[in-house]
Amino acid sequence: MLELRDLNAHYGKVHVLRGVTMHVEEGESVALLGRNGVGKTTTLKSVMGLVPPTGGSVNFAGTEISKMAPHRIPGAGLGYVPQGRGIFPGLSVEENLLIGLTKTPPSHITDYVFDRFPRLKERLKQQANTLSGGEQQQLAIARCLVMQPKMIILDEPTEGIMPILVKEIRREIAAVRETGVSILLVEQNIKTALRLCTRVYLMEKGVIVHEASASELENDKETLHRYLGVTV
């Protein structure tokens, strides 16, 4: 579904991504983990065209997207929920959901989204900046879902959210996964990542340094400690 091959990216003269190679299969959920500043978010931004790659390729569903304009990528079926939610606070919940769509989504899609996020249905006319952090995150995910993506990229979806809502968000992401949508997840919360994903990539200084199944990694205390500085 998504394949990054020898992906390189720079911020000015700083070489941030140094040949990232990874892939996500159709219907698979994969986590990209690493300490702060190792290049996880840059990897996602490069995939979405926000940080143009300086080398390598990004192939999504058979199409090379590394040279594509960012606004064309969602249309190819790749949804992105950026760090810090990425909603439009001045628009209503409904407008946030519909903006970016060229036509009204079919009713089974809106029904599905509102079944998953009943709070949003109750607050359709409410301005998005009046929602709580967790609700805003739900809105960001819901907005992605109404675009009917084949794959969703989530950048730290539980960051800064009340613990009670973290569970809810986790449940929603799991439900999305169950529908067959592929997921690439960047998370600081290792437990969440290991619970939601089947495969994990570990990143350090702009390169993938380790790949393992979630269950293997959960038991590999040494690797977890070496690359993430934590134990689960």
Added chain:
Amino acid sequence: MTVQTINRAGTLLLVVFTLTAPWVLPLFVDSFWVDIYSEILIWSLLAASVNLLFGYVGLLSFGQALYFGMGMYGVAIGIAKLGFGFWGGFGFGVVLATAMAAVAGVLAVRLTWHYFAIITVVFSLIFYFLALSWKPLTGGDDGLPFGMPPLISIGDFELTLTDPDVQYFFIVLMVGACYALMGRIISSPLGRAFVTVRENDLRASLIGLNVYMIRLSAFIVSGFIAGVAGALFALFGRYASANFMFYHVSGEAVVWAIIGGVGTLFGPIVGTSLLIVLREELSHVWAHYPILVGIVVILTVIFAPKGIGGIWTSLVHRFAGANAGKGGDQ
């Protein structure tokens, strides 16, 4: 009473006042105020063109006078030099302004913030100096006067803007159509896309919006609106002049829009009304009245950054809220 009801009542009041002004205004003030109100309506369109770009898309243009001037010159050149009739001249002015906006926009909307503001001023200055120097076509410093062709001519029956009532209602009709168009755009998916781009262009592109095309669309619509204003002003004054293409005219439109309240449909009418009325009342009392205007602007920006439109909105919400608290109409 709901916010919507109060806003509708305010809009209705404005419409009723505008439609009856030629008869109502002379009952209270000198009849030349009808002409001033016509002028306010025209200038408000220029401010509205600034508002559309700044208030809805987040692009601050200091070059709207260019499209206003193109509208003016299109009418004057069309009628005086090319022998067009009324509608041909009017249409030529609007098309010229819109085409100019499309050409300038292709380059300008690649930039944002101060870079965008600078390039809009530069475009406006280039054509200001061109209009000044191309005397055979534009009349240079003297401007380009023209005789008013009839609006409608059927046999002996003629309607022309030399009739003050015809002129007033023609202006009202055109200005009203422009506001209706802007209202329609703002409430459409394109209008929501404008706001999305204003709020965060990066996020907008991440949900599949073509930010460049959205900005370009707004720029062209805004040039069209400024062009209609310029064409109307040429018909109102029976001439075109390069002075109206100078950047201080663009600056005044920015001030009117900010005072009225950017991001609100009718804010520009309010801001333009206030500042033109101030100008009319103060300019013959005190030659340095722009100082007072400056103070009003500074105070507004500091204490009411959303302008009079913002004050109106918060008052309406407070009133509607208090009413709801008393169990009023929901």
